[in-house]
Amino acid sequence: MSPIQIQIMIFIYLHSPEKRKVSYLAEEFNLTKSTISDTIKTLEQKLLIKKEFDQEDSRSYVIHLSKKGKQLTEKISLFSQQIQIPVDRMNVDDKESLLFSLLNIIKHLNTSGVISVQRMCFNCNFYSSDHSGKKHFCKLLKTKLADKELRIDCPEHLASKAV
Numbered sequence: 001m002s003p004i005q006i007q008i009m010i011f012i013y014l015h016s017p018e019k020r021k022v023s024y025l026a027e028e029f030n031l032t033k034s035t036i037s038d039t040i041k042t043l044e045q046k047l048l049i050k051k052e053f054d055q056e057d058s059r060s061y062v063i064h065l066s067k068k069g070k071q072l073t074e075k076i077s078l079f080s081q082q083i084q085i086p087v088d089r090m091n092v093d094d095k096e097s098l099l100f101s102l103l104n105i106i107k108h109l110n111t112s113g114v115i116s117v118q119r120m121c122f123n124c125n126f127y128s129s130d131h132s133g134k135k136h137f138c139k140l141l142k143t144k145l146a147d148k149e150l151r152i153d154c155p156e157h158l159a160s161k162a163v
């Protein structure tokens with residue numbers, strides 16, 4: 001399988017139906033819709049995904065993993081276990097520091113245009129912080145967030161300016 005096929009399979013496995021559409025995937029992976037459509041077609045031919053067409057718009061569909069696709073994705077995603085091992089050995093302070101550093105790196109890559117879509121607290125309109133940037137608050141959950149509670153891939157993330 002190609003890297004983009006693997007990335008799409010894992011993305012579909014981990015995300016909700018409204019994000020499992022060609023246009024969303026094109027934005028997520030910074031690729032054209034036709035490239036995503038071709039990849040989806042290949043995955044469908046391999047019987048790894050299924051399409052659920054919109055009843056009101058026959059060109060639009062949600063992508064689901066087939067049983068075979070789900071089993072394969074569960075195996076593929078085991079690579080992350082190797083990252084987990086050294087992280088598990090760290091103490092809590094080091095883990096929080098690592099998370100904070102990663103969030104800042106991702107935020108920089110996002111604001112400089114290297115990566116497109118992000119769903120983390122630092123670029124969410126529900127997020128606010130004090131002037132030092134060390135105290136975090138979620139206006140949606142109406143709660144303070146400790147460093148370890150900052151999210152990288154939040155389902156409630158809001159990127160627009162509509163709050």
Ligand code: SF4
Binds near residue numbers: 124126138
């Ligand atoms: S909605 Fe999610 S991403 Fe946004 S601030 Fe709250 S926890 Fe963070």
